Amino acid sequence: MAQILPPWSNKIPLLGALAGGLGATLAIAGVWYYGSPKYTDVGYRPIQPVPYSHKLHAGEMGLDCRYCHASVEISPVANVPPTSACMNCHKIVKRDSPLLEPIRESASSGRPMRWIRVHSLPDYAYFRHDVHVAAGIGCVSCHGRIDEMEVVVQTQPLSMSWCLDCHRNPAPHRRPVSEVTNMKWAPPKDRTVLAARLQQEHPVDPPVDCSGCHR
């Protein structure tokens, strides 16, 4: 009886298995990479209703973060400033800039500004700014070099594993509370000494259990 299938067809299962394995690996790798917040969220850079420049205000002019984000030390929320905070200066400075028209409009009408949230956590994650500031976590650790950003961009993935990296070992990320808003702070050479001192002065024990952040 003649052979129906040629001899090379014996390799079909092997090649099929290899192709399938490669495909599965690629699929997993693809989801792993493209589905992770590192890819989906880092680099998020929405255009705000007013092209407010952190580079100018916080960087070149050296405004402290807390001038605008005043509740960061006393509230879970680091507030976005009210229009009146902008007008403290801008009723004198750049009074006629067309870019500031929405701000002037909001100030005169009392209708609030509608800024776009850049750093967004899932609704089931409860993050508190006040306790992180008190623990000496610098603004820069999560928000990046805001003082160099013309337009604010998300630099960290803000994913759960990223949070947990620090919660499991906070020492390398802590700084003196006085330096929290200092974007340019550089850790001393021997960071372990500082970490030990900070832990002694103000011990922290960040939660790593679910209800620490999820309620």
Place this chain on the structure above:
Amino acid sequence: MSRSYWRSLEQIEGSPGSREFLEREFPEGASELPEGVSRREMMLLLGASASLAGLAACRRPVERIVPFANPPEEIIPGVPRRYATTMPFGRSAYGLLVESHEGRPTKIEGNALHPSTLGASSLRVQASILDLYDPDRSRKVLHRGESKSWADFVAAWGETAKTHAAGQGEGLAVLSGSFASPTLARLRRSLEDRFPRMRWATWEAVDDENARAGVATGTGRDLETVLRIERAAVILALDADLFLTDPEGIVNARGFAAGRRAGTEGGTMNRLYSVEGAYSLTGAMADHRLRLASRDVAAFVAALAAELMSSGLPVDAPGTAPAGEIDQRWLHAVAQDLMANRERGLIVAGPRQPPAVHAAVLALNVALGNVGQTIAYHERKDAAPSSRSSLADLVTAMKAGTVTTLAILGANPVYDAPADLDFASALGKVANTIALSSHVDETSRLAAWHLPRAHFLEAWGDARAIDGTLAVIQPLILPLYLGRSDIEILSLLASDQEQPGYDLVRQSWKGILGDAAFEDKWGRVLHDGVLPGSELPEVVPTVVGRPLAGLAPSSSSAGDLEIVFEPGATVHDGRFANDGWLQELPDPLTKITWDNPVLLSPATAARVGAKNEDLVRVEIRGRALDLPVWIVPGQADGTVVVTLGYGRTSAGRVGNGVGFDTYRLRTLAAPDFDTGVRLTPTGETYLLGTTQEHGSMEGRPIVREAALEEYRQSPGFAKEAVHAVPPAPLWNERGYETGPQWGMAIDLNTCVGCNACVVACQSENNIPIVGKAQVRKGREMHWLRVDRYFAEDGEDRAADPQVVFQPVPCMHCENAPCEQVCPVAATVHSPEGLNDMVYNRCIGTRYCSNNCPYKVRRFNFFNFTKDTPESMKLLQNPDVTVRSRGVMEKCTYCVQRINSAKIDARLAGREVGDGDIETACQQACPAGAIVFGDVSDPGSRVSKLKADPRNYSMLEELHTRPRTTYLAKVRNPHPDLLGGRA
């Protein structure tokens, strides 16, 4: 609060397929694929939905941050604030502290400085916040159904007022609910000054008019009664529900709990006797309960007076006491206790009993020296008490055509006035009617003008507590629906001018606080919520006449059935009918939700020939209503209990058509109880939604109790009830060594079963309501339930059992069975001993619920919060995740409160102190029965309670090592009544 529920209710009640819906486990398509789908097609569907889900997740939703343009000084975004205010409730008032998140009130607690709440609350207080956001509330002024503006009404009233002013107010009438408020009283006076010949009527469907009349008969004075149960060693409650329907239930429960606690802390325990027909919470808490029809209570009082007289008490007992029916041993024991505890006893009759009984009880209390000790009388001021005769006179005048303008302020007489008055047709004879109400209710529907009424959290006002203590009603939010308050309308009627409520209240308070340093004092009152020391003087009354001679024994024969009207345990007189939390809250005794069946004792039901859920026709004085039957063991034979407050037709989406309008059976002649009722089965049935059998614990010793003597001899009786041998562990059990360890102790001895904790939990934790059909399937979502057990000692007590309540939250087992079976680790333990539930991991297998021996886990079978109306979203607690469909949830020990207390302590540089964290249920509990804290700290309150010999773990033999434990109940029976029927 989800509308999805309302939709399903319509499906159930309205569609012909309702039976089919009930019989299926899930509605069609909800959880299974339509029939005829092959495996291949299913894979296709799965693939498609997976890829669609993937695509949807790629789009990042744009979230807006909207800061204030000009921030108010005191608001810090993200930090809740608390304000003191007051909830008026008839002549009572509840001082509150209300939590506000960025200007929206979200949670109500009691104000510790207020004499009627003392920091605790009740189910009505807790649920009142839901009414604020009720999307069915009226939003505009209506004139004969047409939308008008407030200015239109002001102009129209100006015209009306002119004509009435000419006739000195002839033809003008006002009908209000009862109140005790300086500003309302002041404005009423100025209205009456302007229109001297006007008529004022006050009506509450549920009121204590009989009690007031009794005090007036007995003392010749009009006085408010204030109970001081905490001082009473012996309490005799006659047809009285002190803990739930009584407006002062919070303080009563607290006082009673204090007397119970004393007994287990080495002192003397109070003893509660209850004589009643319907089973109430007071009967459930009683050490001895005598089943007696309401109509026979007068005879009981006469017999008791005779017994007391023969024991040497100088009272003027009526000669003929027909004591044939009454257990002599029982009577003797009560009399002996009351005599032995003179000045420390208390006799109290319920509002249902006629004035003669109240007068007689007053005379007995005076003779026993209890007045001024356990019961106090205070002067009444600034109050408008309800009066049936004022309503009847008003209706007569309306029918005679002598009333041309009627303003109804907050009352709903078309729904709740006695049926024989036929208020609706009388209303038709009045040319101009004005109805101020929160909803376009039954009365507003028939009125010419409807005015939207502001909620107490939206309006300024003031109120006196029952002892006269003054408190300010401070709004937390502007009126959501443009409503006006009672005082604003009354001021408009009196002056033709619109004046803000703030000015009106301040004007009254200038008279109260004086002009000197007014702003300082006013600021203090707003901060505290109350004016300390403003209670009205206590009066020591003298008995006038012979009150005991007025006791009339019942004229009906023993075989007659009597009908008894009870206010709804949750919806009260019907004003809370559109409150989903209260509708779904199980009645404390029957555990029925969303309905008001007629309640019968087993013997009466057998006599009538009806069983549970049979429809019977109830006929009384020529009026008839078909009601479903529910059998309540322990109810007096021959007593037919019907509940008021249901069957509303114009309450809103939640309350419309729920239950039956029993006001149709209630007449002015007999609004409390009546004889001559006839019951005939109709042969039809009606389905009721009860949680009675849900989470049944199969007869194991779940609740444990003992008599005081047994407890004294063997304090560890509860632990000895079960011999728990810890099984050999299958794995290394987790240790809990570091950090605080959270735990809870619940004292069954003081829990009165009032359900305040359940509503508090619902409010704190964004728990949805699911509707009657889902409740029937056991899908209610309450994280905390109060189990009710009937306790029977042998066969002869089957008709007359005792009742024990047991609140059951999550036990937070150290060795949790739920955690062991979760395939995705969605429920895990925290190092502090919390059994965490991680919603975003849960895939909804429900294995955990199956494996939970306490049945405290709740599953979202539907997306109950999907269609939450916009206004209801303001109510949600922002610190708690709103759960979606397919997710398991359960009590978290209010982990949001634990975390924020821990962080606050850390920020302040201190440790979390004992008492810093109160769970929502603990905070609401009027009896203080729930204590939460750190069990690793031997000095904490919870550790001390857990060291009490009465402490036991539920189902200890399963070795789950629960963190929630119970303190066994101890009853204090009279030694002469031990053993045998009593």
